[in-house]
Amino acid sequence: MRSVGVAFAALLATGAMPANAVSTISGSSVFLDASDPLAFNVDFAAQGANSSGATGQATFNFLGASSGNTVYSFSYNIANTSTGLSSNSRLGAFGLNVSVDNPTLSATGTPFSAMTNGGNFNGLGVRDLCFYAGPNCNGGGNAGINVATGEVNGTFTLTFTSATSSLSLTDFVARWQAAQNNGSTSGLGTPNAIPEASTWAMLLIGFAGIGLTARPRRAREKLAIA
Secondary structure: OHHHHHHHHHHHHHHHOOOOOOOEEEOOEEEEEOOOOEEEEEEEEEEOOOOOOOEEEEEEEEEEEEOOOOEEEEEEEEEEOOOOOOOOOEEEEEEEEEOOOOOEEEEEOOOOEEEEEEEEEOOOEEEEEEEEOOOEOOEOOOOOEEOOOOEEEEEEEEEOOOOOOEEEEEEEEEEEEOOHHHOOEEEEEEEEEOOOHHHHHHHHHHHHHHHHHHHHHHHHHHHHHO
16 A cells, blocks of 8 residues: 555655646746747735735736737736635726736736836735726726625736747735725735646546555455454
């Protein structure tokens, strides 16, 4: 049984990061290779004053690079997953930093507009990219995603002046309005990998293998008792 446990641990280790992966997640940074699309989640949690219960989750899908690796295309889904807050509470903005300077940002999706190099999130500083529903990246204007709205979808592209073979996305952040005590709050986001279909299949095979190995052992124990 110990050998099965060791094998399953190895399966988990390899399944979390397929051997042919180039784009990858390391800590709080997402590395993207122009030729290797990647989908990943970002879990947001508010911190500091008025932060209790304010959470969110985004799924980003890097679709690949085009035009000689000068255009990086993305789709996203973002949800306000807060609990214990008023129905008026809303996720009003989110942002991140990009390792390559001065990209041109083009975005679609309601209710979020987008800006570059001007997105100041109160308490957590400026981000290279900011997606905001109110007048700016600090929210306001009674705009954003409340819990009842659930989630929204959008797309964006980053265009660079020269070929860019890779880049990193870091410092994910979100902003909530009308949180605890009807105040505003910000919080950082943690990126997480989304397992590929083949990874899930490997995990299921691993669980099945453990079950099949355990059954003969139980049968032997019953015979020994008899």
